[in-house]
Amino acid sequence: MGLVNPDFTDRVNRPEGFNAAACMNCGVCSAVCPMGIDLLPRKLFRYVLLGFEDKVLANSETIYSCLLCRMCEANCPAEVNIAENVRTLRNYINKNVFNI
């Protein structure tokens, strides 16, 4: 159960340029991920779109384990800037959790 929190979505979205709106949940990203990260990126992106801050933060480990290799991005049919979105999320966590 999660309560949609548009404020979180806005905080991540607007200043930092997170954009996964075009994602259509096809799953190519998960299939090609060399780390086999199943949360990344589509499930995680849904959490951001719906504003599930706690679920995003609970998966900080996973967010930092991404290699930023862009294999997913190269294969994304919807041209989502996946790696950039992961960076944006790391920025958010750096600022809001680790205060750096």
Next chain:
Amino acid sequence: MSDRRIGVYICHCGGNISDYVDVEAVREAAGKEAGVVVAKTAMFTCSDATQQEIMEDIRENSLDGLVVASCSPKLHLYTFRDVAKRAGLNPYRYTQVNVREQCSWAHTDDKEGATGKAVRLVRAGIARTLLTDSLEPVIIDTVPRALVVGAGIAGLRAAVGLSDIGISVYLVEKEKSVGGRVAGLGSMYPHGRDGNKLISQLVSEIGKRENIVAYTGAEVVEKSGSVGNFNVRVRVGAYKPQFVDLNVGSIIVATGFDTFQPGAGEYGYGTGRVVTLDEFRDLLDSSGGRPVYNGKEIKSVAYIYCVGSRRDSGVEKAKVYCSRYCCNAAVHASLLAMEKNPRIHQYHLYRDMRTYGRYELLYDQALEAGSTFLRFGEEDPPAISGGPGGRLRVSVKDLLTFGEEVEMEVDLVVLVTPMVPRQNGALVDVLKLPLGKDGFFNEIHPKLRPVETVVDGAFICGACQGPKNSSESVASALAAVTQAASLLKKGYVELEPLMAVVDRDICRWCGECGKACPYGAISKEEYQGAEIAVVSEAICKGCGGCGPACPKNAIDLKGYTDAQVKAMIDALVAEWGHTSLI
């Protein structure tokens, strides 16, 4: 022995038939039948060379009957009737026997059986042909005027179209003003132009045309006559009604649709903060700045799709079909809302997103603009309850987030409801137009005859035929214009003479045939001091329903007389020694 001279042609269909039917054996059997003068096979009977050969045979052998055993009459009946006609043989002395669909294609596992069946079918065809008479098409003069029922965007456009072709139009609208649903709409997809402006433009076009007469507050109450020449009575005004009698050659029905009204309490409808998409559009169209509901700015909206549509037939009031316009309309409404308030949060709870064709661009725009889409299964519809601060709490199992329960608090819930058939039973009764199982008017053929109805001369267009957006409605309106005009500009219609005929000496009017006729083609008349039945040639479709109803056996069907049908049955069973089975 018969003194008839019949030619029989058995087609190979390039192997389609001859791979499974021994066409030479069929030819040999046909040649032995009484009255058969020519019996041949051909690789492709429909080819120009064979058509020429048949024509030569008809002329050289003075043939007075023709049988082609090939494919279905739907494909080539008119082809070979035309061959007969060009060779000077009356086309109604032709019989088509279908040995492809009924023999070779149906019995690929049994060549012998397929051949035997083909022989019997050909014998039956010959038997029918032995009893054919020359018939002439029935010619009906047409009146160069048309009636358009319904003055929404489809009816208005149809009226302008007919007028431009030079056909006078009577436009009948039930409401007090013309314009229909579109007149009440602001910005419409995909061009962003206002519905009310489109209607004003059409109305001004109609004003410029002297050959269009419009009646508002008017309804069609009676119709008689038939294709090319209908007499229609229109009631104008409700309190002191006046009646106008119109004589028209064709009728275009463009009576539009109704919108589904959710039941009280369905998704909280009627309890405040829950509106239909129509109501939401009115709200958007009437708000200059940020949209407001009950005095408070709308900061968040949840749209619930497929409310009342795409449900099991068991669900009360709900429709089984997809209304197809609503995904586009809801996504477009969310873009309008975003324009008026860029900070609005919008959630689309859908079952399947069907923004088909170029309207996919609307969906892309909505995604880009920040709308969030969530998907639910038919069995797990969203639930609505009261939330904090008078807002509504919507919860849904979101299939896009892997089935997680998601809750959102919103200011307004918009129910995306389908188009439903308009309840205009009186008009259905007057025009005798058939309804499909969804309750919309039914066309004859969805692909090839999409605006024609079983009532010759009556056409349907727009959303009275099924859910359509306005551009699709106008496209079908113009299709109806073309069909109506092609009928009326010719000045006459030719009808198949395969119709019921009453033996005036036997008939003593009892009315049974009239009750059996689904087209109202049979009426009573005086003949030599007695009352007898008479069949209107303009209305009769030759269905044969009246024949068996007659207690005196006074009705026969031209082209398929009782004698012909009996002869065919005898021929079919001849090799078993049965004769005169009936």
